[in-house]
Amino acid sequence: MSHEMINPVPIKHKFFTPGVLVLVILALNGFVFLMGRFFFGLGAVTNLNNQYPWGLWIGVDVAAGVALAAGGFTTAALGHVMHREEYAAIVRPALLTAMLGYTFVALGVVVDIGRWYFVWHPLIMWNGNSALFEVGICVMIYMTVLYIEFLPVVTERFIGKVNLPGVLFRLNKIVDKVLRLLDRGLSKTMFVFIIAGVVLSTLHQSSLGTLMVIAGPKMHPLWQTPILPLLFLLSAISVGFPMVIFESLLASRSLGLKPEMHVLSRLGSMIAPLLGVYLAFKIGDMVIRETFVYLTEFNTASIMFTIEVLFGVIIPLRMFLSRKVLKSPPLLFAASTLVILGVLLNRINNFIVAYTPPYSTHPYIPSFGEFSVTIGFAAMLILAYRFIVLNFPVISLLGKQMVPQSKYTIRGGK
């Protein structure tokens, strides 16, 4: 791995911009409602009730969050498992997105469960029948794996540059030694974690789909199907690369870098087949279960399903087949955004729109507090991403000489 043609560096750019200020305000607003939830209970902040036990936080923060962090395992599979070196430059940003994504998924879970201080219970209290148990365990292990996968970025940042403040400077040498040792150990064993990460992702991305199977007839037949786990896995795989493209184009614009179009176009050309497989299963399932009859009714379910499939799958699928789209940053961005919104909408549909309990008196509409927390978490995630790419070697700079990366000469600096 020491010959990767990448040159990741901490990006030199100021942290605060007007946009960042807006994000800080959104994050603070979310934080206020979070405090409300912790001091006064779920009922004080959310519109959840006995009819609708799961809402925006499970649908978006958790379910969609996991799906949108799928870029981590799809690029790891491409870059590391298949050794497609040309994609090396996007692996780290995707890894960072996944790491932060899962961190906020975990936070989302902590916020949503009634007894957040027992969040560790599944580690020792097992129920192998429960899809949620599977998701919980896999997400916990995978998050650890993601942190381990990210460790080399941290060691790379500090090796040869350890500079502890005050009297602690005496420890500089020791810390440096520990980091080098860690780095060496990690680079020898990393393949174990990379493969584990892909396997764990496959497992919980699909089990997330199994979650609502047990709700049976409480879920609208347009979405309720025994192949839900497969659909969840396929859609997660299809949204991985669009998410990488989306985030890469957004980051380069925000940080004033040149978009890495040579990598992104090639990445984009792989999305159409992935979306195609997903669409085939989705339509095939609909034909076999004859659920298309529900599309002739004009109601929320049929409208949401149509929007999800048309704008989230079919239109971007057509776009990704066009060379013109693949070559143009704005069009590539638009197509990727559609896929992302499509998967987001799919998770919202599965967990919120499709859920119609038999004794529902009025439909569930998320409260202002729920929206605030969800948006606040998203803002915090973007701020953390920005902070890390400005301070750690994550993004590879284009245009500069792509030198074969030999370990300690570059890292040691000067």
Added chain:
Amino acid sequence: MSGKSRRDFLKTTAVIGAGITGLSTSTAKAGPKNILSEDRMGVLVDTTVCVGCRNCEWACKDAHSLQAGKLESYEDRKILETKRRPDETALTVVNEYSPGKNSNLPLDVKVQCMHCDHPACVSACIVGAFSKNENGSVTWDTSKCIGCRYCLAACPWQVPSFQYDKALNPLIMKCDFCFERTKDGKLPACVEICPVEALTYGTRNELVMIARARIKRDPDRYVDHILGEYEVGGTSWMYLSNKNFAELDFPKLGENPAPGVSESIQHGIFAYFVPPVSLYALLGGIMWITRRRKHFVQEEDL
């Protein structure tokens, strides 16, 4: 897949898993119980007998230390004008419906947890906090629960409720079939107080026979359907009525146990950990081959 083989599978999985992670095998006991005893108890609710006095509501609250108020206050029948559901303040409620066939008396229907034979909540609970016990009851263990409310989402009868207004230690609230009382040989509180014997407590097998006998003896009085005999694989609480159960707001459910499909999928994906381990091996193989090829290409380039 039978219940037994499922349990055996669980045990093996838990033991293997515990071995892998180095946890003590005692954690294997942490899994939920799902005992289907031949002598499990149940209650037969005869809605044609019930007069809607709601004494059961009072007795239930009284037995579970909930705010019950005075028994006399339950004589007010105005509350029957709106349809209610059991919730965190009342584990059972009575609703009133217009008369059924051959009758001009209103029908009163007591609603509470059905205590399924194959409960969705037991299967779904992330930490195995629910158990189907030997006496037929489905109970919840407060020391395990993390408050995720998956049981609420899973329950086909939409029964469990949650204390949304509590910041600390919110409880999942549902009928526990008076687990503590029956353990001491007492009747469930609602059965004990019922002045018209609309509720019959007995083993489920007996109750099915009693119900069939009543329908046979008085076919004009009942519709030929025991709700709960086969629904979602059978429930410990069963109902007789002289009206179609859909008109009494019961959800229309099939005869397959609610957790069936989901558990088959789960066990398919995790059949003795074979699929995940195979996937791991496959990816490892691909990684090894592509890496070798890369080195090969690099050597050629030199």
